[in-house]
Amino acid sequence: MNTLLSLATRNNVLLTMAEFLDIEREAIISINKKDLNAYKGDDISMLDRLKVDDAKVDEMIAAAKHLASQEDPIGVERFSFKHDNGMQVYNKTASFGTILIIYESRPDVTVEAAGIAFKSGNKILLKGGKESLKSNLKIVELWHQALQQHNAATNWVEYLQFNRTETQAFLEKPTQKVDLIVPRGGERLIAFVKKHATCPVIISGRGNNFVFVHKAADVAIAIDIIINGKSKISACNAVDKVLIDESLPNKKEFINQLISKLTAAKIKVLGDEKIAENHQLEQISSNEIWFEEFLDYKIVIGEIASNVAAIAMINKYAGGHSSVIITKNEEEAKFFMENVDTAAVYHNASTRFTDGGQLGLGGELAISTDKLHQRGPIGLQHLVTNKWYVHGNGQIR
Numbered sequence: 434m435n436t437l438l439s440l441a442t443r444n445n446v447l448l449t450m451a452e453f454l455d456i457e458r459e460a461i462i463s464i465n466k467k468d469l470n471a472y473k474g475d476d477i478s479m480l481d482r483l484k485v486d487d488a489k490v491d492e493m494i495a496a497a498k499h500l501a502s503q504e505d506p507i508g509v510e511r512f513s514f515k516h517d518n519g520m521q522v523y524n525k526t527a528s529f530g531t532i533l534i535i536y537e538s539r540p541d542v543t544v545e546a547a548g549i550a551f552k553s554g555n556k557i558l559l560k561g562g563k564e565s566l567k568s569n570l571k572i573v574e575l576w577h578q579a580l581q582q583h584n585a586a587t588n589w590v591e592y593l594q595f596n597r598t599e600t601q602a603f604l605e606k607p608t609q610k611v612d613l614i615v616p617r618g619g620e621r622l623i624a625f626v627k628k629h630a631t632c633p634v635i636i637s638g639r640g641n642n643f644v645f646v647h648k649a650a651d652v653a654i655a656i657d658i659i660i661n662g663k664s665k666i667s668a669c670n671a672v673d674k675v676l677i678d679e680s681l682p683n684k685k686e687f688i689n690q691l692i693s694k695l696t697a698a699k700i701k702v703l704g705d706e707k708i709a710e711n712h713q714l715e716q717i718s719s720n721e722i723w724f725e726e727f728l729d730y731k732i733v734i735g736e737i738a739s740n741v742a743a744i745a746m747i748n749k750y751a752g753g754h755s756s757v758i759i760t761k762n763e764e765e766a767k768f769f770m771e772n773v774d775t776a777a778v779y780h781n782a783s784t785r786f787t788d789g790g791q792l793g794l795g796g797e798l799a800i801s802t803d804k805l806h807q808r809g810p811i812g813l814q815h816l817v818t819n820k821w822y823v824h825g826n827g828q829i830r
Contacts, residue, residue, distance in 0.1 A: 478667030528554030637799035641752035647760035705735035
């Protein structure tokens with residue numbers, strides 16, 4: 434068992450990690466090129482997430498430094514109570530213990546997610562994808578050097594070099610205690626982990642986000658938000674579906690403008706029956722497509738009768754991640770935001786802001802579409818459980 438490191442030690446390890454990332458910048462980028470060259474798949478979003486350049490290293494450094502500057506999430510008092518018999522009762526935040534993060538492609542997760550887990554007093558087991566193995570091992574080597582420099586055990590950050598069969602065996606019968614598993618990646622990965630895991634799992638990473646253009650929308654805002662929602666197709670906060678109020682004034686003109694902007698951005702546009710017929714678009718083959726997360730240069734536009742119908746459609750088909758209403762009507766926005774069942778709801782703003790850094794958390798371990806124990810971006814202050822501290826002087830019941 435790893436004894437909780439002092440806050441000073443945890444912060445110093447993070448600051449040293451930031452230094453090492455800068456010193457080893459060229460080496461990281463050149464090792465990452467080997468991973469990129471070896472990737473033979475055809476998943477463009479995977480390739481996008483795999484790449485490490487100067488900007489990505491700068492982000493990793495910023496994440497480590499920012500984590501070091503944040504307050505300790507451990508031991509925060511959440512509740513206190515003085516018992517009639519004189520006992521003093523506190524409820525305080527506590528680390529989970531050991532967290533396993535299973536992720537695909539992204540070497541930056543090896544810094545940011547591990548850093549969040551480490552700062553919140555947890556031991557981290559990292560299981561990255563084979564496509565980013567060389568990059569990940571280099572970054573873990575830096576973690577170990579930073580830990581050693583501050584006399585901390587290197588097993589605070591451990592890399593599991595497992596294939597699929599070995600991962601399954603570990604999930605079903607862990608060779609060490611695991612308290613929480615966070616899979617970050619596609620639906621196949623999440624289903625695999627849920628099927629085999631023997632401890633709690635936080636589901637993260639599925640998007641399939643919707644924008645509803647209400648009849649009282651500012652159409653210029655609507656176009657900007659939809660285009661921005663497709664600016665990074667590999668992100669789970671990308672937009673895949675657009676619902677347009679059938680009572681929108683100048684609807685045909687707006688849809689034509691939207692289609693031409695999307696087409697110019699090389700996004701393939703599909704329509705439901707009405708939209709496809711009225712705007713010479715390819716029609717969706719079945720309603721099943723409304724369930725799909727694309728992670729691709731593709732979007733579906735449909736017509737909808739009302740705010741109530743839009744909410745019902747989103748609650749049926751969306752991934753539980755993010756949804757938007759574009760409207761100048763505050764009451765309609767409030768009704769939408771209260772009734773749509775997604776982790777983040779937006780009024781006249783882009784889904785691309787569903788991100789720990791953008792929502793003021795400084796970074797994120799993952800974006801949870803589960804309702805327990807934390808929904809949406811999981812930041813430093815959420816990667817904790819709690820513990821009861823009871824002080825007495827001989828009380829018995």
